[in-house]
Structures are given as structure tokens and as C-alpha cells.
Amino acid sequence: MDISKIDQIIDKHDGEASSLIQILLDIQSEHNWLPKEALKRVSEKLQVPMSRIQHIATFYKAFSLVPKGRHQVHVCMGTACHVRGAQRVLDTVQEVTGVKSGETDSDLKFSVETVNCLGCCALGPVMEVDGKHHGNIAPSQIASVLNNCE
């Protein structure tokens, strides 16, 4: 991991402790997870105790303390999607990828995650793969979408 990249992110936020969450979000999007060295660096530079960083990193859903897969599959479990069969979508995604929600496979291909509403409720059930939304997704279409992922 490149510590100078972390420093750049911290500098971008003027090294302010109040920007801690924004800094961690930037690191998360840069690395796809929060490596330990990065957190140590943030703790030193912002003068924020590690216990607080640890709380934040585990409190907010956007953060991960383990590396994520190359492809991120998000299944919406919001109310609108729930009443339109989100559970069946999730079941199918887990079956196709062999990855349980909240987990990543050993060769880091897929991470599967449930989310609470992506704001496309009118298209429910919704699945998001690498930032692209798939609305009104039927369980039978899922395999073909996911098989397109390298």
C-alpha cells in the first residue's frame, strides 16, 4: 500500500479530524477496503485515537476491514424491493456466486452485500453490480448478468 496516497487523501481534507469519515470514505473507494496501515496513518496524522477509528470503521456500512472482491454486487432489501421479492433475488445471487451476503469469495471475484434502498424503488427489485443498476430484475436473469463479470 502506498502511504503517500493516504497522505494525499488526508491533505485533501486539510487534515481535519472532523473530516475523518470523509477521509475513510476516500480510502475505502481508493482501495476497496480500509487497510490497517492506512488506519494507523490516519490515527497518527489526525491525532484521533484508534478506538474511535475502529468504532467508525465498524459502525458505518460503507466501510470494510477486509479486502473486497473485484465485483461488488448489491441487492436492495429496502421495503419497496422487499414486497416485490427481493429475498428471492438475494437467494439467487448467493446461489450463482456462491457468496453469502456480507462476504467475499476466496479468489476475490465477488463481494455480495445487501443495501437498504438505492433510490430506484419504482423499479424494484433492484440489484446493483459495480455501480450499474439492474431494475425489475427477475431471478432467472441474474445468472446471465453475473456471468458477464470477469
Added chain:
Amino acid sequence: MSEINLQIDGKEVVATEGMTILDAAKSVGISIPTLCHHEKLEPYGGCRICTVEVEVRGWPKLVAGCIYPVEKGLVVRTRTEKVDKIRKVLLEEMLAHAPDSEELKALAQEYGADRDRFEKHPSFCIHCGLCVRYCAEIKKKNAVGFVDRGSNREISFIPEIAAKECWDCKECFPLCPTSALQAAYVLAGALMTPPEEAHSGGCGCSCSCGSAPEKQAG
């Protein structure tokens, strides 16, 4: 400081500004149970065992006695049927985690709480936060903190800091209402495992996956 008149359980009480209901009650010998409150620490309001009923503009409201500031003309009731019922449920919920805590058992007796009402989740910790706050606010070491949220919330030591600081301190142990055992146990777990291996996930903290005894066992 200005004087504030209020009524607690029918008694007229004269309090001063900045006092909480708990302080005011104590001054007239009315005791309100507390678990997460500590005089030296910042107000927290986590355990809610100190819940009392107050009347605000004629409306009854449930508030935490340990943090609610006294107001002129406030009417406080510390032992209504509703308050007692709530305290009983809260105790039963906490006893599912720490069935052998002496402090909880004593309160359970008073409120008729059934220790075995809910299925046991013996994690021992009732999340009063005394250890976390004491370490942060008084010792300024931050060796222990909370991780996660909701029903997955736990306390966890930072092994690197705990290894350096805790053996000679241990001041938080006696604060723990579920007996210091738990804190000591978690701490020991964190210390016995070298920091690099303490965590399978890679964050290096001792959070659940690495050191919490009940997780290791299962």
C-alpha cells in the same frame, strides 16, 4: 445560581440550575437506580434504568433521570406502575447477557424481574460504556472502545494500547456492573494473542472476530 422548585414523588424539592433529576432526588433521599451513570464522566444516558415519568405541559413523558435537567415546576414520578414495568423488562433483557451480575440480581429482586425470561446471550457486557468512557475521559488512553452497532455492538480492546497500558491500570474493572471478570477476560484474550494475529480480518483491532471469548469458543 438560581433556585429551581420542582416536585418529585409528591415531595417539594429545591434544586439549583444544572442539576439533573437524579441529583435533585438524591438531595431529598429518593433513590433512582442507575447503571451507566458516573459522576466523573460526561452524561451518557445509555442503560435507561433511571427512567422516570415527568409531566411536561400536562403530558406525561419518559426521560432518563441521570441526564434530564431540572426545570421550574417539573413534576417527577420515579416509581409509577409504568416505570416499574419498564425497569423490570430492561433488567430481564440485561440479565439475558449477564445472568450472574450481582448489581443486576439485586435490582431484579426489587423489581420482580425474572432472570430467565429471555433466552440467554451470555456476552456479559450490558453496554453501559463505563469502561470505554473511563478510559477515554479520565485516563485518556483509549485502550478500549465500542465496535459495530445495533445488536452486534460490543466492546473491544485495542491490543497495542492495552498491552502497554492495562496491566498497570485496571481501574475500569471495578466499574463494570457485570463484575470485572468480563472486562478482565476480554483484556486477557487480547493480550495473550500477539497483536498481528489477534484479528483475522486485518484491521488489527481486537474486535469480536479476534478476541471476544464467546466468539472464540464458538
Added chain:
Amino acid sequence: MTRLNSPEKLECARKDIVSRIDPTKPCISVCAGAGCLASGAAEVIAAFKTELDFHGLTTEVNTKGTGCPGFCERGPIVMIYPEGICYLKVKPEDVPEIVSHTIKEKKVVDRLLYEDPATGTRALRESDIPFYKNQQRNILSENIRLDSKSMDDYLAIGGYSALSKVLFQMTPEEVMGEIKKSNLRGRGGGGFPAWRKWEESRNAPDPIKYVIVNADEGDPGAFMDRALIEGNPHSILEGLIIGAYAVGAHEGFIYVRQEYPLAVENINLAIRQASERGFVGKDILGSGFDFTVKVHMGAGAFVCGESSALMTALEGRAGEPRPKYIHTAVKGVWDHPSVLNNVETWANVPQIINKGADWFTSFGTAGSTGTKIFSLVGKITNTGLVEVPMGVTLRDIITKVGGGIPGGKKFKAVQTGGPSGGCIPEAQLDLPVDFDELTKAGSMMGSGGMIVMDEDTCMVDIARYFIDFLKDESCGKCTPCREGIRQMLAVLTRITAGKGKEGDIELLEELAESMGAALCALGKSAPNPVLSTIRYFRDEYEAHIRDKKCPALSCKEMIAFHIDPAKCKACGSCFRQCPAEAIHGGKKLIHIIDQEKCTKCGTCLDVCPSRFGAVRKISGEPVPAPVPEDKRAIA
């Protein structure tokens, strides 16, 4: 870009922009909101660009990506101006036809118009579509008129004139007076009058004050804030600056959830544009008033929508609520007075200033003025965003705007207010929708999520769904919420698994009472979905507990699939498609489901041809014994 340093300069700039707009010039507006993008709007826009280029029309026809008009289900939505033709569900393949027919020959492509499902008549314009016709779109209607990334578009429709008016013609007290007169109540949750918070903050002696936009939109199933901040970010910003002026704040925050990347992008862009032209920063429009604003991305936590938790998060901490015995309006972010309002609340402010409080109060009811946007989703024909005057009945929203329940199913309940709200049954459908009436019915307005449920939705399962949601979303700080939710979930899970016990309903009620002692509104209101379903659908709870039956045939552990031997025609569809290989097939043999192997996925029911309709879902009764081998042959 030069900063505009007087109201006159602003009006000049506006005139200049307007003069450059030719109202007769064809314009193709494609909704570029998150919903339509999910349905392929980006590809449609690209196709229009290529096609116009091919016809050499690039300079003669404008194209723009607009905000969400609310009918997301029928997206991508394309509007053709000046005629105002509205095409729905447009695909890139349709684009050549639209360009050659509509743009070049001024002919309408019929098949892309809205078709009334009952009469088959087609609607040419937005205003002819029943979904839109029965709305009062004071706020949402601007979305489709704007390129969401263009400040000029916002200026062209009068943007920032309210700010200019406030700064030069009104004192902060007058602004406050107008808002007070409008009786604008918060659109994000409790319906608290906006002016009260503003006044409390203004009167607080601390000179450092903040104004904040709550764009956390945590209610799963609500997306009006997304549509507003994505589609018309300048209107939110303008409202916020006006609020800052009234309150006397010089710094603001916009808290947006990171799950809305486009909203984050558009609001950041809007702030940059506004700073360049002098609507944000020092000496705004030459008035001497300074205001800066920062965007803070939420990192995924429902509880951070709660005001004190949001403020804790702004300080860079885990978003735990704090006791609010002193209002955040007096002691908020870093203990300074902080006014927090919802996106939609702020969006109303410029309109109230421009058109006056009297105009605003001409919509809605006496206690709940103005319009409200609802996100009408679930088992409803027209899903999407709906803006109606407060006080309209639920029935009107569901039948007139929403077009009723699809698939000939029967309406069962509508859930409002998200995880803090409740379910409202058929018998209450004539309830006028306003803050107070919904609360009386045991639900609440919340942010305006409206999830329609039909006979196939199990009310116990819905209660379980919300409690399960909150189990992970509660911050876990206080006992009644953390433990109360844990225990409620255990009870509801066992009821929906067919293991409910007598006394479970009473236990839920007792737990609910104890949650009244929770620290914040998340925990205090968490029992609402449970209590409201017990109140209106107690019989469903009892059926689960006593008869081990799920009347909606929805709880997986209480249902079974069965093939009616008298109806099965041995077509083999179910046999081939059952993923669990649980069906015994065979040529001309009655098909049989092996109950041991069946995973209850429901595929057989979906695929059995409707003319046979042989597969049945059953609950609360024993599965009939399979047909003996020697009786399976179909004559």
C-alpha cells in the same frame, strides 16, 4: 465566470440567458435521474446524439438530461419540446424513429405514448396522463424543465430570485415571518414547524450557527429527496441560503448518503457553480452576507438521519444520538445552534418567498399546509413520486394517481412513515393524509414513503421485516432499543416460523412499552410497525400462532406447494424448471412434489400454465398424501 455582485446584475444575467433560449427550437429532454439511468437513459441520450449528428441536426435540436419527474417505472422518459410530447419506456432502438418522425416530420410515435390500461386511449402530454393529472406538482414539476447540471437552466426559470429578494428587500425577521405564516412543517419526519426551530436558533446567543440539509433519506422505499437533490440541486441550495440569512448562520452542511452518487455529484457541482457566480461565499450578490457550505457524505447508517446522530456524524464520529433535552437548534454541531431541515422542506422555501405564504397555504389543510411528495411503491400499478396537496385521501392517492392494485389483487394495507410508521388498513383509506391524521391512525407521515401491500403480503412478516431492518440499524447505545428490538425480532421470527406461542402478542406489547424509554426517536418509534399491525391485523397474528397458518400464504416456513391431481395435465413445465429437482414427472403421469426436497421457491406455481392452474400454495392444513404410483396415469 464573473461573480454577480448586485441584484441588477443577476437580472441582467438572467435576461441574457432567457434571450438566448429560442422557445420554438426543438428540445429533447431525457430524464437522467437514477431510476431512468438504471433503465438505460444514458444509452438513450447517446443514441439521440449520434442520430442527430447523423441527420446533421446537432445545432438545430437541443438535448438535455433532466431531473426525475417521478414516473420512474415507465422510464427512460423522453419529452419533446416545444410540443411537450411525453414518450415512455424509450429504448435506444426507438431513437431513430423519434428523430425521423417526431423531430423531422412532426409526427407522433403512438406506441411510445402512455396508454390507459382501461380504455386503451393514448395520452400525448404529461398532463394528459392520469398519474400526473391528479397531482399538484409545485416542486417536482421543475425537475423536468431543468438540465440538472446547468445553473443557467435554473436561472432561466427564475432561480435565485427568492434569494435576491430576501437579501435586498427583506429583513431576517420578515423572512421568518413569512415562513411562520406559511406554517411550513418539516417534511423529513415529525412535521415540526420550520419557523420554530429557526427562531430558536436565531435567538440563541451563540454567534456561530449552522444550517443543515438532511439528505440522508434513510427510509427504505422513499426516494423523493434523491429526485430533488439530484434533479434540482440549486433549489435546495437557494432554500438553505435563505434559511441561513433568516437564522443568522454563515456556514452550512449538506448531509447526503453515499448510496446516492449522482446526488452527491450534482449538489457538489451546484455549489461550485453557485460559488463562481456569487450566490455562495463572501458578500453574496453584493449584500454583505457571507455563507459557505460543505457536503458531508453519509457512510451508510439509517440512524444518522436522526438529527442529533447526524450532527455527531458531521463532527466525524460514529453517528450515535445524543440526549436532546436541550434542542439541537440551541446546542447542535460542536454545541453551536444548528437548524436541520429535510431536503423537501428546504425546497419549499424559495417558492414561499417568491409566491408568498398565502399562495402556499392555499394548498393543503389548516394544520398541514402545502403539498407533500410521496413515493408510491410496492403493489401498485403506477409506481413513482407523487406530489399532492396535504389532506388528499389515501384512497385518492392509491386509486386515482396510483391506478389501483395490479394483477386483479385485493388491497390490504399501505405502510407509511418507514420503520417509524405503521400500516393502515382498507377501512381507513378515506383518511386525509396530513401529519396529524396519520399519527392518530397509529402511523406517521415520516418522509413520505408509501408502500402499498396486497393480499399476498403477510402483515406479521412486514412487522418482522422492519424490526429486522432496525436490528442492524439501531446504534445500539441504549438498552430499550438494542435489546427490545432483539427480543421483538425473536418473537416475530418464531411467529412467522410457525412456532408462535400464546402470550406472544402480549409480550410484543410489553416490549413495545419498554421501548418508550429509548434515548432517541428510532427506538421510541421502532414498535410502531408492530403495534399498528397488531391493531389492525390481529387476526393474522392469531392465525399464525393458533392455527399455524399464514393467511397471505407468504411465510415460507408455514406454506407448502401441492399439485392438484385433478388439474395436472403433465405438461412437465414444473418438472423441468424446479431448481431443487423436487418434482416427480413422467409422460402422462400426474406430477408430484416431494415435500422433503421442495425449497418452496415457488417456481412451479409461476410456471404452471394458467389454463391448468394445478399448483396450489397451502398453509395451515396438512399436505394431501401423494397420488399412489399406480393411480398417476392420466387417461
